[in-house]
Amino acid sequence: MSYEYAEGFKIRNQSATHFLTFTIVGWIDIFSRQRYRDIIIDSFIYCQQYKQLQIGAYVIMSNHIHVIWTAPNNNLSDIIRDFKTYTSKAITSSIIDEPESRRNWLLHMFNFYANRTNANDYYKVWTNNNHPEELYSRDFMLTKLNYIHFNPVKARLVDEPDHYIYSSATNYLNNRGLLKIDYLL
Numbered sequence: 001m002s003y004e005y006a007e008g009f010k011i012r013n014q015s016a017t018h019f020l021t022f023t024i025v026g027w028i029d030i031f032s033r034q035r036y037r038d039i040i041i042d043s044f045i046y047c048q049q050y051k052q053l054q055i056g057a058y059v060i061m062s063n064h065i066h067v068i069w070t071a072p073n074n075n076l077s078d079i080i081r082d083f084k085t086y087t088s089k090a091i092t093s094s095i096i097d098e099p100e101s102r103r104n105w106l107l108h109m110f111n112f113y114a115n116r117t118n119a120n121d122y123y124k125v126w127t128n129n130n131h132p133e134e135l136y137s138r139d140f141m142l143t144k145l146n147y148i149h150f151n152p153v154k155a156r157l158v159d160e161p162d163h164y165i166y167s168s169a170t171n172y173l174n175n176r177g178l179l180k181i182d183y184l185l
Helices: 034-051 076-097 103-115 138-154 169-174
Strands: 018-023 054-060 064-070
Touching (some): 018 138
16 A cells, blocks of 8 residues: 555645644554654654655654644655654664563564565554545644644643643644744644
């Protein structure tokens, strides 16, 4: 399955702004650990600096990530592919090389999901689905922006969106956050 497809959704305009969801295989809660969330933040920053990715919003939940991304160089699918490839390798390397109480189970699960594909990968961290949705109007964009920022509230992790550090909600409220974003409003 191509990175462009997800449940009938396809990236048709590679430079358009899209809402995307990146999900860990088996809904494994890998992002319950800070070091794996930090891999994602570092990769976001790298993509901004070296691939000209524009990040309009993001939230990192325990087993999935929602983002609003724009690739002005008309290469969104390439950035998604590179992001998922790099972070998959970085996460598995961190599991192998650093203390991890769930090491055996995590590696077993990621290997299990890799064996269910035709790819030659030993570990599979991400699902193929990204469920891309082009943000074709301001109202639709605001709906997705609120969805992203209220995800931790809905999950009962925090009472207010800006209380969740791994989200762009703090950027929108007080111009602070873990990384610079490209404001949508």
